[in-house]
Amino acid sequence: MTEERDFRSTVFLPKTDFPMKAGLPQKEPAILARWQEQDLYARTREARAGREKFILHDGPPYANGDMHIGHALNHILKDMVVRTQTLLGKDAPYVPGWDCHGLPIEWKVEEEYRKKKKNKDEVDPVEFRAECRAYAAKWVDVQREQLKRLGINGDWDKPYLTMDPQAEGTIVAELLKFAESGQLYRGAKPVMWSPVEKTALAEAEVEYEDIVSTQIDVAFEITDSPIKELVGAHAVIWTTTPWTIPVNQALAYGPDVEYTLVEVVDAQDNLVRPTEPIPQLQHGMRLLIASQLVKSFEDRCRLPIWNNLGEAGEPLLIKGSDLAGTLARHPMHHLGGFFAEPRPLLPGDFVTTDSGTGLVHMSPDHGEDDFDLCKAHGIGPKFAVEGDGKYRADWPWLGGLGSVINPKFNAPDGPICSDLREAGGLLAASADYKHSYPHSWRSKAKVIYRCTPQWFVPMDRPIDRQAPLCATEAEIRDEQGAGETLRQTAVQAIAATRFVPEKGRNRIGAMVEGRPDWVLSRQRAWGVPITLFVNRETGQYLADPEVNARIVAAVTQGGVDAWSDERAQEYLGDQYRAEDYERVTDILDVWFDSGSTHAFVLESGRWPELSWPADLYLEGSDQHRGWFQSSLLESCATRGCAPYNAVLTHGFTMDAKGLKMSKSLGNTVSPLKVMETNGADIIRLWALSVDYTEDHRIGDEILKGVADQYRKLRNTFRYMLGALADYDEVEALPVEQMPELERYVLALLGRLDATLKQAVADFDFNTYVRALIDFCNEDLSAFFFDIRKDSLYCDAPTDPKRRAYRTVLDTLFQALIRYASPVLVFTAEEVWQSRYPGSDSVHLLEWPQVPAAEADLARWAELRSLREKVTEAIEPLRREKIVGSSLAAEVTVPETAPDADLAELFITATVSRGQDDGVAVAPTEKHKCGRCWRHLPEVEDDGALCARCDNVVSALETPV
Structure with a gap:
């Protein structure tokens, strides 16, 4: 028996400092700080300047509390859209925004008043609005930092706020377009009314219990x-x-x-x-x-x-x-x-x-x-x-x-x-x-239907516009003649819009077809005023463009406080007397505010990187009756078509049992706490793994499963980093010189590439993540890496097989790091910097160019199926310790098995043919190489070297 020698130092094991333990809660803030220092968002804009644009317009959340799991899911989906479009090479800016007016914020300020036993009605309205503004500004800052912590890449230094005076001026300008085209009327109709909040409510502000x-x-x-x-x-x-x-x-x-x-x-x-x-x-x-x-x-x-x-x-x-x-x-x-x-x-x-x-x-x-x-x-x-x-x-x-x-x-x-x-x-x-x-x-109080004088937008009155601004409006006029109604225009706009999922079309369509006139007015203090003067004698509102221009300019300059009795004559000018007119004191439905954001954000020029209309609006399915619809109606009334080309809706996040989350039930999941313990990338992986088009679940066990998937992805990258530690491009081989296995894996990569591109086009992120995870786990870790570890560890560095393998590993790395970057934004950066220290961010890269490779996929599917049967057949021998590993097994397979180096694919000592059906396994009698551990005829004794290993070791020991 040959004296055994320790050959471990001669084996080319993967080498990397990239840790298996993620430590995301500690690492992510440092990565985020580096992005902020580098101004990654601005650098992304520079890198994509002049490219085809993709505009996602952010639906504004209310600035009135900490981010909850619904916020997290929504913004992760938006970030995924923007990042994947950017990865495809498009200029996809993201300007976040907040809804700052309306009852949600006013109610919170009133709650503070009630605690202090103060009566809001006794406070000067200007002072009260200032408190509402300060309250909203505080929560904008809080939510901004929380969303940044999720890895959302956007223009955080210049978000849009509906309480910005310029935004308020735009909202007023949009309202006055309605007035000038005869699309407003004051009427007494029953509306949803909250006796507790003392105001009319929109349908979207009502829930049913x-x-x-x-x-x-x-x-x-x-x-x-x-x-x-x-x-x-x-x-x-x-x-x-x-x-x-x-x-x-x-x-x-x-x-x-x-x-x-x-x-x-x-x-x-x-x-x-x-x-x-x-x-x-x-x-x-x-x-x-x-x-x-x-x-x-x-x-x-x-x-x-x-x-x-x-x-x-x-x-x-x-x-x-x-x-x-x-x-x-x-x-x-x-x-x-x-x-x-x-x-x-x-x-x-x-x-x-x-x-x-x-x-x-x-x-x-x-x-x-x-x-x-x-x-x-x-x-x-x-x-x-x-x-x-x-x-x-x-x-x-x-x-x-x-x-x-x-x-x-x-x-x-x-x-x-x-x-x-x-x-x-x-x-x-x-x-x-x-x-x-x-x-x-x-x-949470009951509401009633109550008839009060309110301002309405009629759904069925013909609209008198000077000229169509949208192609769809021109089509409507061709079909229906001039003077289409808002309902008709909106229905046509819905037909021209893409909906993801498609069922959203029917949902919003049914709501628009059956909805009553739009109630615009609210009887509150914190909001954009309905800037109309009503003739006391005739009851008609004044629609003078010159008066309106003065009002818009004043509000744009000074915000909503500019609408006051003291300035009424200033706005009316010399042609009208203030005493002849009632200055309307109602404010606008906050949905009109958010429904007008497309005008302020996409058209104003304040964000020159944006353009109108948006390619996509993305919110929860409740927004079919909320923001999607108010934006649709506002734009159809003023521009003749929708402000978006596509609408994507997601369902709601339930607890692990499928119950609605509620503080009273104690079943809420805080994304802030999840980030503290697991990291933001885990929340991102969860959000992009679920079928967001339906209601979906989250809980401790679900997050544990997500963390397990994350570890597998992380280990895939860790292995590649180690295997490519000293890789140089001069080592690369062209595809045509590669073994069949490498060409097959490249063909699989090409198929994955097509699947992911289609998933991006479909906004199908569940498929995107699942395909990426399955490829890493099944095609790479459990198959390709497993088979080729022998070549990586034991072949000579100049061996064509090893060079081909590492060439493919580099190709895989370059592709997979890009595919993963929109999902695991922090981990992808960590991986990239581990391989290329001090380089530009991974998020500035573009979609990979995958080399074309052909393979008989059906034949390989048959081989892999046979490989699984062989593995199953060997397992009992391993459990009974008859063989220590598959390398010590000799396998017989059916004569009809496809031609290939089956021993290499199955990682066995030998494979012979002749079994009628099924697979037979027996322990080998051949000796085991002391370096590669393969059992080969040429190995004279256990511990001796096979010919390959002997040549490699000799070369290593020979002085250069």
């Missing part, structure tokens, strides 16, 4: 009708908002609904349940109810039997349309005045028999259908409920009382039901009706 309400059935006595049997009977309505009964003005029936007139049998004698009868339901009382709903009404009222009033004991059936001309009176008619006025029964197409009684009480102050139906019959709102949710003090019933959203006020024993019961009009009442109800997403 399940509540339990009081449901009541109320009888309205019929005083006149073309159907004589109805006079003296009672029309029965059902509602879950008892507080609207004091503002009732009519009843609605379904023209096609069938109604039945029934008579109450003695309530005391005919109860089906042992409960007290309802006093109002007296024997002989006649009730008008939809035929389909008699049974459910019977259940609510605890009554078993009705007398049918038709001939021969048949039900007396009445078609809804025959109720035209019928009048009823309010249960509280004895109060006189408003309540003594007749309540007409009106035809309503919205009346259904899904629930209730088939008759609906109408309060035009508090419902859209109510308002529209009553308006069509000359009945207007009464404005009985004040902004704080109480009935106005002079209202004849419950004046000064409320709040109307208080459950106790609406309860079966509350003042409304008690008064109705005493008046004989309450037939049933129970606090057990569970349903979904709108709430303000800020205060």
Whole structure:
């Protein structure tokens, strides 16, 4: 037996200082500081100057709190878009922005007031707005640093803020474009109103939660009708908002609904349940109810039997349309005045028999259908409920009382039901009706529909513009003629826009097709004012371009405080008298602010690297009713088309169980804490690994899985760094001189390259990351690296096989570091600087040029499948310690196996053919080389060298 010698010093093992342990929380801040010192964003702009542009316009988050996981996901996706487009060689600037006006910030400042027992209404508005501005500025700074820490590369020194005076001036200018083209009107309509916040709300500011309400059935006595049997009977309505009964003005029936007139049998004698009868339901009382709903009404009222009033004991059936001309009176008619006025029964197409009684009480102050139906019959709102949710003090019933959203006020024993019961009009009442109800997403308080004078943008009024500004508008005019409506323009713009995922088109399309007129006004202090003067005599607003120009200039110069009574005459000039005009004091819906950002950010020239329209808007799916839609409507109204070419939406982040995150549930995940413990690259890898188009999850176990994937990617780069430690390009071999395995791996790289490019084009980052990880783990680590470690470690440095392998490793490194750089922004920089210390940032590189290589992929798939079977067959021998490694195994494979150096591919001693099917494995009798550990016929004894190793060792030991 040959005396064993230690040949470890002769083996060419990978050498690198790149650590396996990442230590991201400590390393990332230092890398970030270096980027800031180098001004990486400006250098990126210089590197891509003059190239094709890709413009992502940032949707502005509210500046009112720490970054949460939704912020993190959203901005990582945006960063991925910008970085991948930059990698492709495009000039893709990113200007971040913040929404600084509106209720979210005003509400926070008011909370501080409430803590100090201060009344906001007693504070000078200019002082209050200054506090709102300071509050927003504080959180802009906080969020900016948090987003930078995520590795988001953008123009952080020059973000856009909607509270910037120039932005406020642009918003005013956009509003006045609406005014000058006749796209504004002041009208009284029911809008979502928050009694707690005392303002109108947009649909996007409302969320729906399940509540339990009081449901009541109320009888309205019929005083006149073309159907004589109805006079003296009672029309029965059902509602879950008892507080609207004091503002009732009519009843609605379904023209096609069938109604039945029934008579109450003695309530005391005919109860089906042992409960007290309802006093109002007296024997002989006649009730008008939809035929389909008699049974459910019977259940609510605890009554078993009705007398049918038709001939021969048949039900007396009445078609809804025959109720035209019928009048009823309010249960509280004895109060006189408003309540003594007749309540007409009106035809309503919205009346259904899904629930209730088939008759609906109408309060035009508090419902859209109510308002529209009553308006069509000359009945207007009464404005009985004040902004704080109480009935106005002079209202004849419950004046000064409320709040109307208080459950106790609406309860079966509350003042409304008690008064109705005493008046004989309450037939049933129970606090057990569970349903979904709108709430303000800020205060979490219930909202109401409330009719108030507001400013609106009409959706269906023809727009009078001088000339089209967009090609799509010209197309619309060709198809529909001049004067298309805002709704028509928006629908056409949606058809011309790309949506990712595609289902977003239907979602926003349905919302636009069905939405009411846009309510622009809010009754608050912190926001951009509706800078209009209204003629006190005619009620018309002034649309004078010269006046408007002075207003825009003043706001651009001095911000929103410039809109004041003191300067009214200055704006009106010599042609108009300030005393003849009302200066509107409402502010704009904050969605108009953000919907106008495309004008300020993309068109103003303040960021010359940007251009209009944007290539992409990217936000959460809730923005179909928010920013996507307000931007669409604003741009369609002023420019005739959308301000974006494509819209990308992502779902919401849930906890590990799929539940919505909530502070009260304690299931929130803070990206700040994750960065402290795991690092930003882990959050980035998570965000880009999930299917963001749907709701997705995050939790400790999920993050552990992501960290494991990260470690595998990191080790892939670590291996390549070590294997290429002393690589010189003079070592490179051309593709045609490479072994088949190298050419196959290059072909796989080419396929990966195409997959990733397509994923970038599709914004399919889940596929991008998965393809990259699978390639590194399956094609490289578990296959190519595994097979070629023998050549790397043991072949002579000049050996063509080793040179080919290292040439491919360098090609792989140059490609993979670029592919990974938009995902693992810090790690990619660390890897790049490890190989090229002191060089320019990896993020200035462009998409790799992958050499073309051909391979029979189907044949190689067959070989790899056979390799897996061989590995599985060897494993039992390894477990039983019959062989120490696959190198000590001799394998027999089917005769039909593809031709190749199978022993090399399988990393075995020998491979022979002849097995009919399947794989056979046996331990080898051949001796083991003391350097490469291969079992070969030429090795005379264990520990001796094979011919290859002997030549390499001899060359190393021979003096040069």
